[in-house]
Amino acid sequence: MRYSGPVFDNHFHLREDGLFREAARAFKAAGGTALNIVNLPDPSVGLDRYYERVYERTLRIADAIREDVGLQVMVTLGPYPLDLLMFSGAGRDPEMEVMRGAELAIKLYSEGLCSCIGEVGLPHFRVSDEHMDLSWKLLGQILSMAADEGAPVMLHTMDLGADGYRRIEGLTVSAGMDRRRVVKHHALPQDLLLGTEIRISLLATRPNIRHWISVRKPAFLETDYVDDPSKPGKVIPPDSVPKRVRMAEQECEDCEELLHSAFHDLPAEVYSVDFS
Ligand SMILES: [Zn+2]
Secondary structure, rough: OOOOOOOOEEEEEOOOOOOHHHHHHHHHHHHEEEEEEEOOHHHHOOOOOOHHHHHHHHHHHHHHHHHOOEEEEEEOOOOOOOHHHHHHHOOOOOOHHHHHHHHHHHHHHHHHOOOOEEEEEOOOOOOHHHHHHHHHHHHHHHHHHHHHHHHOOEEEOOOOOHHHEEEEEEHHHHOOOOOOHHHEEEOOHHHHHHHOEEEEEOOHHHHHHHHHHHHOOOEEEEOOOOOOOOOOOOOOOHHHHHHHHHHHHHOOOOOOOHHHHHHHHHHHHHHOOOOO
C-alpha cells in the first residue's frame, strides 16, 4: 500500500527555546504535512496577563512554522488542567483565573485565530478532592462556553475507562456540546472499542498503530511532543506520525482509507480544517 494524502499530528507542542523549527522540519522531512500546535503552560511568563502571554507566543510559533517550515498549522488554545494548582499555589483565585483563560481562548476562536479549545480537562494525577471537584466544574463551564461558540474541545484527563467516558459524555451533553467535537488526547488503544462518541486521539507508538489497524476505528494520531531539551525521551520523537504511516504502508494492504480518515476527514469534521 502507498499512502499519498495529508499526514497530520493532532497534538504537538513547540517552544521558542526548544528545538522549535528543527522539530517541525524533522516532522516535515519524514513526510508530515500538518500540525495541531497546542499551547504549553509556562509559569515563567508571570501570572499577570498569563494567558495573553502564553497564547500570543503560541500564535507566534504557529506563524513561524507556517512561514519558515511550510507546514499547514492549526492552533489549540486553552487553560491547561493543572493551571488551577499553579494559581492556587500562588494565592490567586484559581476559578477566576482559569475562566479568564477560557474566555480569552473562546474570543481568539471567534476571531479565527485558533481552531480548538484545549487542552482542557482534569489533572492526570491525584490532587485534593477540592481541586478535582473544581476541575470538573470548570470543565463543565468551558464545554458550555465552547458549545455556545460552536468550538471543538481537546481534552486532557487521566486515563478513562468506560465509566470515565460515560461521565465526560454526560457532562458534554448537559453542556449542550456535540460529543463528536470533543477529542480525548492521549487516549488508550483499548478506548477504541468502548463505543464512546468522544473522539479518540492515539499516541503514535508502534503497538498503538498495530492495534488501530487491527480494529479499524476512526482515530486521530499524535505524538504529544513537548519540545523540552531538558527532558529527552520523555515523549516520542516529533517525526513519529509520518514514520508510523511508512510502517502502515509496509504492514497493511488496504489502510489508505483509515489514514485518510485520521488526517483529512476527522480534522474536517471535528475542527472544520481542510488538510490536503
Ligand atoms: Zn499536551
